[in-house]
Amino acid sequence: GRGPDGAPTTDPVLIRQGAISPLCGHKGFGLALSLGLLCGPLTDSGIGPELGGWQASGETHTQGHLFIAINLQAFGSPARISSRATWYLDLLRSSARALDMDGIRIPGERAFQRRRQQLGSSVEVLAASWTNLRPFADKYGIEVPAEFHGI
Structure with a gap:
């Protein structure tokens, strides 16, 4: 990354004050720029510094999501x-x-x-999920398989 003075650094504190370097140099920058343009302006969402922190509370989140469907027949077989x-x-x-x-x-x-x-075969249900679902099964009279009684 780069520190606040623009110099290369591996110090995470300085990088947070400066900038993260793109993965793979100029090619990574090109890829990030392309995706940023597709997910920002094309979806009328935040771009670069407008994005803010996705975990920060109290901030408006403006991340854009883009889904692309490609007709493979347009490119050949x-x-x-x-x-x-x-x-x-x-x-x-x-x-x-x-x-x-x-x-x-x-x-x-x-x-x-x-x-x-x-x-x-079957879908694994975590014990914590089953604990949360069990009251609903009881409430709505859904029979619980015997193998789940001990969970």
Whole structure:
């Protein structure tokens, strides 16, 4: 990052007073700028310093969210596009990895695999969630399966 004087620093206190450097230098800046323009002006939302802190209480939050739908047929064969994307993801997964890592995962992959597993069998309900849901089951006369009685 950069401190308040513009000099490079790794001190988080100085970075908060200055600026966070973009990931990957000028290319990261270009990517961040592109996304900022799509999520700010295009959605009539905050840009740069207008955003404020997303965790700060009492501030108006102006983050913009943009969802893009792409017609793959406009770019060629959807099957070919899918095949090329699959090839690239497989290439990334087969890359050399650090010794302490059990594998290379693509962002969202673990959640996708868990969802697929749960759709095939059952959905895990955390004990805390079940504790909150139990009074509603009692109130509305919903029969609770025996395996949940001890939770």
